[in-house]
Amino acid sequence: MGADRDGGGRRRPARAAAYGVCGVVLLAGCASMPDSGDVSGVDSTPRQDTQVRVFAMPPPDNAQPSDIVSGFLEALTSDDPSYSTARQYLTKAASRAWKPGLSSTVLADGPGIDVNRLGSRENSNDLSFTLTGTKLARVDAQQAYAPASGSYNEPVHLSRDRKTKQWRIDTPPQGVVMGKSDFQRNYMAVSKYYFATDTASRSASRPAAVADPVYVRRRVDPMTQMVRSLLSGPTHWLDPVVRTSFPTGTQLQKGVAALAPDDQNKLTVPLNANAARAGAARCKEMAAQILFTVQTLTPAVDEIQLRSGRTQLCSLVEGRANDVASLGSARQPDYVYFLDNKSRLVRLAAGANSTKAEPVPGALGEVGRQLRSVAVSRHEDRAAGVSADAKNLYVASLASGSSLGAPVLVSHGTTERDRLSAPSWDANGDLWVADRDPAKPRLLLLDQGKGEPVEVRTPDLDGSIQDVRVAADGVRIALVVAKGGKTSLLIGRIERRQESAETRPTVSVLELRSASPELEDVTTMSWAGDGRLVVAGREQGGVQTMRYVLVDGSTPEGPAPAALSGIKEITATESDSLPMVANSEDGIVRLPSGMQWQKVTDGQAPVYPG
Known part of the structure; x- marks a missing residue:
């Protein structure tokens, strides 16, 4: 992930190719x-x-x-x-x-x-x-x-x-x-991009772009490697929940040896005759896939032009890419939220230097609600809160005059640790939460945050879910799972199946895989990129540490976040233009880019939307 582009519409990853030869x-x-x-x-x-x-x-x-x-x-x-x-x-x-x-x-x-x-x-x-x-x-x-x-x-x-x-x-x-x-x-880690299939936002006309991380050889024409890999299709793990807009059989035109942007930062990609079967709208999606993909390697690409033979198929400039597809790292939340010492849900303008939080409009911003964890929808119009005893889950509108109403979910676990986890909203506006009741442990999904919860199938789960975070792309979920006195971070693929119009969809989390193999005790985590998370935990026999990890379990290049002692909770955005925020032994703290942790105020349970 990287710096903002002046006047640009979306963030660019900071990974850059080393084309120069120093020795x-x-x-x-x-x-x-x-x-x-x-x-x-x-x-x-x-x-x-x-x-x-x-x-x-x-x-x-x-x-x-x-x-x-x-x-x-x-x-x-x-x-x-x-x-x-x-x-x-x-x-x-x-x-x-x-x-x-x-x-x-x-x-x-x-x-x-x-x-x-x-x-x-x-x-x-x-x-x-x-x-x-x-x-x-x-x-x-x-x-x-x-x-x-x-x-x-x-x-x-x-x-x-x-x-x-x-x-x-x-x-x-x-x-x-x-x-x-x-x-x-x-080798270097890069991401190629595809589009979510049945999990795209119901209210959005644009498909959601999903990062598919791969490793390419660093100095063997990585840009051409990436485009060839993109055209070959998604990795097996991601394939069931994404699609590509390239027609079957699309490849680079025969004889293409290397791809490189020109002096106007335009990358021309010659494709074979199969690509010409795509219509205008689909061609724009193809260009967006290539643009998102090559920009994880170098920011020096502003425009993609697709050709087949002597025919120009379409072109797409960076400023219009978000009109074609929704990219998680391009989203900028308005606020960061947390619970203050009066148990109110409060908010600070995202990225602002202010330390004075204001209560949110509606019932959750009132004194005395006694909450322990919260989640705010990605449109920032609703919030979910878990009661202090972890027994009840409430959902309320973030509008003035809204009421709290009855809980939408009640756990029957005997202790706080055996009840509800912190909730998480997905891109569809659905609410996820884990009920940790040992007598009936479940991962639950509430359609639009209300109604009878759907029990999510987790056939590969071995342990007890402690924390839940759904990715902005809507097809991946991060779970902190406890087993045998250890907690680990697992990434699963979300699949939805609609058997008929009369039945509720079946939702499953499949092929769980470790994203933090070097940590034996994960304390907290948050999504911090299209395919990246920040996680705090302990190595075997070590002290608490904080690091970035990719969804495939590898460690991305670049420095780890600045050290923070006594960290309890952490939140970040898919775009790294906004500071990471955490709850530590010093209260609510934030980490502006290139700086050290700064005290904000007292409080707990900080969250960005999601």
Whole structure:
């Protein structure tokens, strides 16, 4: 996420491509390593300037088997677009069969190399090794990242050519493998954008844009990689709830080698004949998808022009993109809300320096309501509040003269901890809340914040939901889940099914996955971007920390939020132009961009709309 564009209509992410070349690092690929002995390793390359280009060296003549293995592993960490140097360490047959794009395995350190002594003989023409390490993550063929754990053990077999007497690998590891620091140097997180299907806002004519994070190689023409990935379709996890506007079979025009904006910040994208089947409105959506996608890489794109052959299909300038699709990070709430020391729901103008809050209009702004948590709808016209004993959920209009009325939901848990969580509004105007009653734990959805609640299906849930936050895109939900004395942050996909016009829709949260694998005790969290959250918690055996995480469980580039002690609750917006706000041991505090935490006033339960 990044700075505001002067006069622009939407925020741009601050990730920028490093197109300049500041230097070249040569990986020799010939480190000395014995054929026998204890486990050895190829250390990850120390973290370097991200603009430094890294190239590998081909295998020298008469290299020893261990040098071939280590040279191959080092070549995997280079900036060679097609891994042509790495292929020189393989036999011709192995090179044809090897598919580096199949996956990238990330290890805690560089892979260790263990000689398999059994079966190896002096003067033999074949030799095998085992690559070892501790898995941290895996990037699949769709470039989707997923945390991983456990041991990595992958065989590597070498043979010596009978004519040339040169050792080469005939059984390489699957895909690519490297240590964490090399992965961070070689890859970058970007987001491609699709449109929500059956969860788009009922009142909006524009589709909701949904970020689909992937990892691309940092210095191998990332912009073209991103567009190709966008055209190939959404990742498997997100696919059931999004759509693309590109006609089936749309690809870059044959012969297109690289994409780059011109000196007017316009990116022209030549597409094949399939793209020409789209009508004018659909073409604008295609352009919006590309614009949102490439702007997660560089802000230096103001306009997208789509062409097919010699025909211009359509163009879209940044200032009109929000007329085509709704992007969460483009939304600017009017206020930040919290409960003051009189238990009133109060508000401060979003982004203002004022520390004097005013009560909201209506019943929730009156003294004595005795609330413990609140949520304000994204249109800021309604609010939901949970009573101090966590038993009752109320919904009221934020209009002068509105009344509170009876609770819309009552929990029968025996203690406060076993009752209602803080609520959350989605983009449809529906209200989500967890009832933590051990006798009947449920995730509930109230259509437009009223009526009989729908029990949301959670077939993959293993634990008790403690907190709920729905993303602005309406298709993802963040849950803090407790199990075995630990709390973790999980991200689920929201699916709705309408079996018939006479029945209520079935709502499910599916394929829950961890977004904070390094934290064993999550205290609080909030969405802080189209595909990013801010989370406070404790690492194993550590003190409380605060960090950003992506929905796939990876850590985005850039600094973490400034440290804050005694944090209890936190709220942020999808746009980072507004300060993060928290409830800490000092009361309500806020974090303006580039500054330290500042005390605002006393209070609790701070929330932005959502």
